[in-house]
Amino acid sequence: MEPEKVRAPNIRDVAALAGVSYQTVSRVLNDSPSIKPSTRQRVLDVIAEVGYRPNQAARALVTSRSRTIGVLSSQTAHYGPTTSVNAIEQAAREAGYRLSITSISSGDYASIKSAIDYLLSQAVEALVVIAPQVRVFDALADLSINVPYVTLESTGRDSGHSLSVDQVAGARLATKHLIDLGHTEITHISGPQDWIEADARMQGFLHEINDAELRTRAPILGDWSAHFGYYAGLELLRFRDFTAVFAGNDQMALGFMHACRESGLDVPGDISVVGFDDIPEAAHFSPPLTTVRQNFAEIGRRAVELLLSELSGGAGQNHDQIRPELVVRATTAPPAW
Amino acid sequence: MEPEKVRAPNIRDVAALAGVSYQTVSRVLNDSPSIKPSTRQRVLDVIAEVGYRPNQAARALVTSRSRTIGVLSSQTAHYGPTTSVNAIEQAAREAGYRLSITSISSGDYASIKSAIDYLLSQAVEALVVIAPQVRVFDALADLSINVPYVTLESTGRDSGHSLSVDQVAGARLATKHLIDLGHTEITHISGPQDWIEADARMQGFLHEINDAELRTRAPILGDWSAHFGYYAGLELLRFRDFTAVFAGNDQMALGFMHACRESGLDVPGDISVVGFDDIPEAAHFSPPLTTVRQNFAEIGRRAVELLLSELSGGAGQNHDQIRPELVVRATTAPPAW
DNA sequence: TTCTTGAATGTGAACGTACACATCGCCAAT
DNA sequence: ATTGGCGATGTGTACGTTCACATTCAAGAA
16 A cells, blocks of 8 residues: 555546547647647546646657757856856747757866757757856867857857957946046956957957057956955055056945045046946946946847847858947946046 | 767666666666675766766656756845755755756736746645745645645745745844944835745835834835835935935945935944845945844755754754844944934 | 549558557576 | 576666647538
C-alpha cells in the first residue's frame, strides 16, 4: 500500500477519457482546423477536468522547437540590463516565446561556454547575450552557435549580431555639452575597462576632447557603483585640477556628487557633472542630474524583433544603432573661473 | 542540391565515432563509475570534436527531471526583486539547477494561470514566486501546484510557503526611530495598496504609531517611484502638518527629499526622512538616507535552500523570517520645534 | 447504384535519452 | 579445469508528443 506517486495525465489519458484517439487530442492542442467543434469541446472539457498540461519536453523533442529564447546575462542588478531583460521578456511573450535565463558570475571562458552550452542544450531557438564584458564577446566568437543570436550593449563590436545604443555618440554628446559650456578641464570616471560599453564611452569622450583640442588626465577606471564614485571623488578633489566630470554612469555620478558635497564644493557652481543612462532616480538627485538617456527597453524589444525575423527566414537587417539623448538638468553650468 | 539542414549530433553519432555503444556514451555523460578511463577519454574527445550537446528535452522526458527551477516575477526593474533573482540564480546554479523565468505584466487571474501553467509544463521541479501583489498570491492558492514552491516578499501571508524579511518589524524599526527622536507628527508614504509588502509596512507603521499613542494622517498610496515621492512631497509640503516622513521605499524617499529641497526645506533640519530597502545608492543621497536594510540576496539564497531540501525529501522547515536592520544615516534628527 | 471527394479521425513511426537488464571478459579462488 | 564475481560494456524499452500517412464516413456527382 505505498502512496503510489501519481503520474501526471498525458495525452493518451485525455484521449481515452474523451473517447477519441491521442492524435485528435494533439490536434485540439495545436488548433488544427479539421476538428469537429463538438469533439474539440469534449476534449477541452476533459483537459480542464483532469488538469492536463502538455509536456514541453516531449513536444520540444519531437518538433525541435522549444519556443524559448535564451538569455545570457552577467550577474548584475543594474538598471540597464534589467530593464532590457524585462522588455525582452514582454516582447517574447507577446510572440508566444518564453525566456530561459542564465547568468555568469565570473567572466572566464569555461563558465561562458558552460552557460552557452546549457542554453543550447535547452534547444533555445535564439540567443540574447547581455554580457558586455569583452571576454564574453570574444568567447562567443569561438563557440559554434547555430541559432540566431544578438549581443546587446556591445557597441563597436558589430559582427552582424550586435544591437546597441550608440555609446560613442552618447559620450560625445555629454562631453560636447560640457565643452560648449566652456569647460576645458574635464575628467572622465569610466566603468570597468573590460566592459565594452565602458570602453566605448571612454572612446567617445576622448574623441570629443581631442576634436576640441583639449587635454585631459587619464580616465579613472571604476566599477559602476556609487561607492566608487564617492571614493574616487574624494581622491580627485584633493587636487581639483578640473571643473567638470563626465561619469560613466549615473550611480558613479551620484557618488561623485556626494564627495563634492562633503568637500564643500557646489554642483554645478564649482563643478559640473554629467552622468550616463538616465536611471529613473537621476531626475531627483540633488541637484537633478544632467545625463545621457538610453532607451534600454527599446533595445530589448528590437533584439526580439530582430531574432524573430531571422527565425522566420527574414534577413534581419536591423542593425542600425539607436541614438542616445542628452538630458540637461541641473548639474551642469559654465565653469566658475 | 538543397542545403540540407544538418542535424545536431546525438548520442548515437558520438557512440559510432568513438566505437562504443550509445549507452557507454550516456554513462560518460552521467559520470558513471564503471567506465574505463581510456574509453571515457575517447568519448570525451569525440564529444568535443563534433560539438555534441546533450538534448535536455530528451533527457527531461525520460527522467522527468528538468533540473530547472521556475521563477515567476512581476515585471519590474526594482532593486529588491532583481537582487533576489540574481541570488536565486547563483544558488541554483551552484546546486546544478537553472532558472526558467517568466513574468506577468498584468495581475489578472488568467495571466497568472498561464504563467504557472507554462512553468509547470516545462516540468520545473520547484517554483519561486516573486510577485508581491495580493491577487497573485490569491490566484496561487487556487491552482493545484504539485511541486514545492515558495513565495517571496509576502509577509504575513504565510501558508507554509512564504519567505520574507519581516516587513512589519522593519517598519516599526523605522517608525520607532523617528518617535525616539521626538517626532510626534509622522506621515507615511506607502507603496501600492495591493502589494503585500506595502501593506505590511503600513501595518507596522500604524502599530508603532498606535503603541506610542500618537496620531497620524491616512498614509499616501504611492507607486514606489521617485517621481511619485516628488509630487506627493510637493503636495504634502503645502500644509506641512508633520515633521517626519517614513517612505515605503528609498526611491520615494529620494523624490520626497527633492520636493523638500525645492520647497526650501532642510532635511533633516526641518523634516526627517526614513526610507526602506537600503538600495546601494541610498548611502550617497543628499543627505545620505536613513533607511531599513533588507537582505534581498539572503532571501533568494534561502528560497533555493528551502526548495532544494524539500526536493530531497527534507521537511523544509525554514520559515523563520529574516530580521531587517535600521541603518541610521543623515536624514533624521530631532524635530525643530 | 457506384464512384469521387473531402472532412474527420486513427495508426505507426520517430525524436534523443536513461533505466533495467543482459552479456562479455578476465582474474582469483576452488 | 571449473566456478564465482565483478568490472566493463551492450540491448531493449519507455518517456509524451508530433508528423506522415492511412482509414473511415457521409454527401454529392456520375
